Amino acid sequence: MSRYRDLFVSESRDHLTAIEHALVRLEADPGQPEQVDALFRSIHTIKGMAGAMGYAPVAELSHAIESRLEAIRAGAAPMDRATLDLLFEGADALEQLVAAATQGGSALDTSALLGRLGRAAEAAVVPEAPRRTLRAGARDVSWTFEPGTPLPAARTTLVTRRLATLGTVVDVAPSDEVMAAEAFDGRVVAQLVTVEDAETIAAAVRACGFVAHVEVGAIHAPEAPPTEAAWQEGQLTAPLQSYVRIEARRLDQLMNLAGELVTLRGRLQVAASRVSNASLDAVVDDVHHLVGELQDAVLGTRLVPVWQVFDRFPRVVRDAARTVGKEATLVIEGREIELDRALLEQVADPLVHLLRNAVDHGLEDPAARVAAGKPRVGRVTLQARRERTAVVITVVDDGRGVDRAGLLERARTMGWVSADEEELDDRDLLRIIARPGVSTAERVTEVSGRGVGVDAVVSRIRALGGTVEFSTVEGRGTVFELRLPLSLAIVPAIIASCGDESYALPLTHITETVQRTAGVVRRVRGRPVFVRRDRVLPLWSLRELVGAQGRDPEGSQVVIVEAAERAGAVLVDRLSGQQDLVVKSFDAVRGMSTAISGAAVLADGSTALIVDAGGLLQGQ
Amino acid sequence: MRTMLGDILSQAGFEIVGEAETGAQAVQRYEELKPDLVTMDIVMPDMGGIDAVRAITQRDPAARVLMCSAMGQQALVVEAIQAGARDFVVKPFQPSRVLEAVQRVLG
Numbered sequence: 065m066s067r068y069r070d071l072f073v074s075e076s077r078d079h080l081t082a083i084e085h086a087l088v089r090l091e092a093d094p095g096q097p098e099q100v101d102a103l104f105r106s107i108h109t110i111k112g113m114a115g116a117m118g119y120a121p122v123a124e125l126s127h128a129i130e131s132r133l134e135a136i137r138a139g140a141a142p143m144d145r146a147t148l149d150l151l152f153e154g155a156d157a158l159e160q161l162v163a164a165a166t167q168g169g170s171a172l173d174t175s176a177l178l179g180r181l182g183r184a185a186e187a188a189v190v191p192e193a194p195r196r197t198l199r200a201g202a203r204d205v206s207w208t209f210e211p212g213t214p215l216p217a218a219r220t221t222l223v224t225r226r227l228a229t230l231g232t233v234v235d236v237a238p239s240d241e242v243m244a245a246e247a248f249d250g251r252v253v254a255q256l257v258t259v260e261d262a263e264t265i266a267a268a269v270r271a272c273g274f275v276a277h278v279e280v281g282a283i284h285a286p287e288a289p290p291t292e293a294a295w296q297e298g299q300l301t302a303p304l305q306s307y308v309r310i311e312a313r314r315l316d317q318l319m320n321l322a323g324e325l326v327t328l329r330g331r332l333q334v335a336a337s338r339v340s341n342a343s344l345d346a347v348v349d350d351v352h353h354l355v356g357e358l359q360d361a362v363l364g365t366r367l368v369p370v371w372q373v374f375d376r377f378p379r380v381v382r383d384a385a386r387t388v389g390k391e392a393t394l395v396i397e398g399r400e401i402e403l404d405r406a407l408l409e410q411v412a413d414p415l416v417h418l419l420r421n422a423v424d425h426g427l428e429d430p431a432a433r434v435a436a437g438k439p440r441v442g443r444v445t446l447q448a449r450r451e452r453t454a455v456v457i458t459v460v461d462d463g464r465g466v467d468r469a470g471l472l473e474r475a476r477t478m479g480w481v482s483a484d485e486e487e488l489d490d491r492d493l494l495r496i497i498a499r500p501g502v503s504t505a506e507r508v509t510e511v512s513g514r515g516v517g518v519d520a521v522v523s524r525i526r527a528l529g530g531t532v533e534f535s536t537v538e539g540r541g542t543v544f545e546l547r548l549p550l551s552l553a554i555v556p557a558i559i560a561s562c563g564d565e566s567y568a569l570p571l572t573h574i575t576e577t578v579q580r581t582a583g584v585v586r587r588v589r590g591r592p593v594f595v596r597r598d599r600v601l602p603l604w605s606l607r608e609l610v611g612a613q614g615r616d617p618e619g620s621q622v623v624i625v626e627a628a629e630r631a632g633a634v635l636v637d638r639l640s641g642q643q644d645l646v647v648k649s650f651d652a653v654r655g656m657s658t659a660i661s662g663a664a665v666l667a668d669g670s671t672a673l674i675v676d677a678g679g680l681l682q683g684q
Numbered sequence: 685m686r687t688m689l690g691d692i693l694s695q696a697g698f699e700i701v702g703e704a705e706t707g708a709q710a711v712q713r714y715e716e717l718k719p720d721l722v723t724m725d726i727v728m729p730d731m732g733g734i735d736a737v738r739a740i741t742q743r744d745p746a747a748r749v750l751m752c753s754a755m756g757q758q759a760l761v762v763e764a765i766q767a768g769a770r771d772f773v774v775k776p777f778q779p780s781r782v783l784e785a786v787q788r789v790l791g
Binding site: 225 | 753755757758759761762765766770771772774784785788791
């Protein structure tokens with residue numbers, strides 16, 4: 065049962081997302097019948113699934129929403145602002161009910177909502193149109209009963225039982241109630257999955273009696289899950305492609321195994337290099353190649369387009385704007401860019417924070433915008449793009465920007481910057497607004513501004529191995545740029561040693577490695593720096609970072625790291641090559657330096673701590 | 685009722701091998717007589733017609749049972765068919781309708 069419950073939850077979520085998507089589109093332009101159709105389909109599916117699972121409150125509410133939509137389709141009820149608000153409310157309640165049904169928890173009282181949904185639906189007399197979901201591989205078998213056929217629903221049961229001896233009957237329409245009604249026109253359609261030919265099927269139907277006419281249709285093409293374009297168009301005529309719904313846990317397991325294999329490959333290479341045998345080397349080469357392909361393929365199964373999460377955001381921006389009395393549109397770019405599913409789920413919350421921030425703190429009131437010569441409706445842009453081995457997501461608003469003078473004043477008073485600091489650059493600003501408890505809002509609103517926004521975003525993105533950059537122009541707007549690795553699971557890194565221990569430095573942040581003698585180590589204002597080609601970089605000693613004893617030996621190497629437009633240098637004893645690390649978790653190691661972000665198993669089977677240059681530089 | 689159906693069938697050349705007053709009796713008599721066709725009322729004393737159909741077709745999946753019902757009993761007839769009845773006739777009986785149904789069931 066719990067398997068079905070999980071399936072119910074995951075499918076319901078997909079449909080709830082589609083519902084919000086359609087509602088937001090309808091809000092922009094209510095005259096789109098195809099969006100109403102899309103809404104109807106999703107609501108209808110949820111109703112059916114909830115009914116099958118016995119989640120009565122979910123089925124009841126979706127039924128009420130469906131009835132209202134039916135009235136709208138029939139032209140008996142309007143699609144106006146009040147209706148849209150009601151439908152938004154209904155979608156929210158449905159989401160809560162789905163969660164409550166599957167996780168337990170207090171059930172929402174929907175009686176008032178049901179009442180309001182029902183009023184318009186009841187007022188409109190809507191003829192029931194048979195709604196059907198086409199089942200792949202099935203064919204329509206339609207027949208008409210002779211006029212005056214007694215008990216047609218019972219006769220239909222006879223027909224379907226007869227058809228069931230030929231294959232599987234997946235659907236019959238209309239319902240028994242409709243057939244029992246006086247106005248029933250005698251036309252029935254069943255969907256049958258069978259290997260029998262049309263003549264055999266037709267003969268089986270005729271043999272049941274009272275059948276005036278029978279017709280056997282063609283086999284339905286398989287239906288693929290809705291593509292993004294189909295969602296947009298509200299059409300579900302998707303290309304022929306087959307999909308399998310897989311539990312994410314299984315993919316994680318596959319990813320872990322592929323990761324272990326990558327580690328093992330490294331060990332195999334090390335072992336083979338000691339033996340020096342040509343045929344062994346050839347096999348090792350092949351294994352190397354294949355494991356690489358396997359890793360890419362497994363990684364590919366976990367990649368999902370960002371629209372799967374981004375498509376919820378128009379709703380977020382809409383709600384935020386309405387709550388604070390502003391007007392805003394969200395422009396989404398690069399929705400097809402792919403990202404590891406786990407990673408995408410993890411960035412959803414930070415993005416919601418940033419979008420709400422953009423509306424609440426970034427955008428001005430409509431009046432202020434007009435006064436400043438800007439369009440009345442504020443614009444928030446959410447963009448995803450691919451850059452080498454990273455995915456960059458930016459949140460841009462065309463609002464008022466951050467008040468540098470005001471924030472400088474505050475930072476001086478609080479002692480976050482020295483009292484003689486004259487100007488704050490973007491990096492300083494981010495550091496200040498990312499301090500827990502600091503908000504750029506003059507007032508706390510329902511939407512954001514409780515001072516838990518930006519610091520939470522920055523720490524979450526860093527925990528994912530990414531970086532956050534920020535820039536703002538007063539009067540023009542603000543940009544947040546999140547840079548994320550493609551996957552959480554495998555990270556290419558340079559292995560450095562310090563004494564007998566090995567440490568891993570992820571390549572994401574490394575720009576180059578040089579001999580210590582390629583530059584000069586000095587002390588500036590009491591702290592060590594590495595000077596090379598006129599660049600002065602703060603210098604850390606790996607020994608000091610990890611608390612190892614002894615002096616750095618003469619032959620030390622320097623690793624130049626960069627993150628968030630900051631650069632630094634790390635002094636290590638030796639470098640011993642590059643490896644793909646299988647990172648088990650990014651949980652912080654307690655009691656260690658903040659520069660250590662996790663641990664990984666190396667090719668020789670030993671464990672290495674991961675030195676996080678991003679953390680090192682941001683903690684500077 | 686039974687007489688009327690019996691008359692229609694007899695006149696058409698069928699032999700009535702037995703009759704039952706109740707559902708339970710119908711099941712028992714079916715075992716003894718193994719008839720080619722059973723006509724059964726939906727509503728009967730003690731075990732109802734639907735339960736009797738179920739009992740008979742469980743013992744003999746090849747059993748041919750024709751239900752007899754009134755116009756208002758659509759839901760019950762649906763249930764009887766799901767229980768294994770092969771067809772049904774609706775009262776008041778028209779001989780031609782009854783014989784067509786019998787032919788469908790035996791054919």
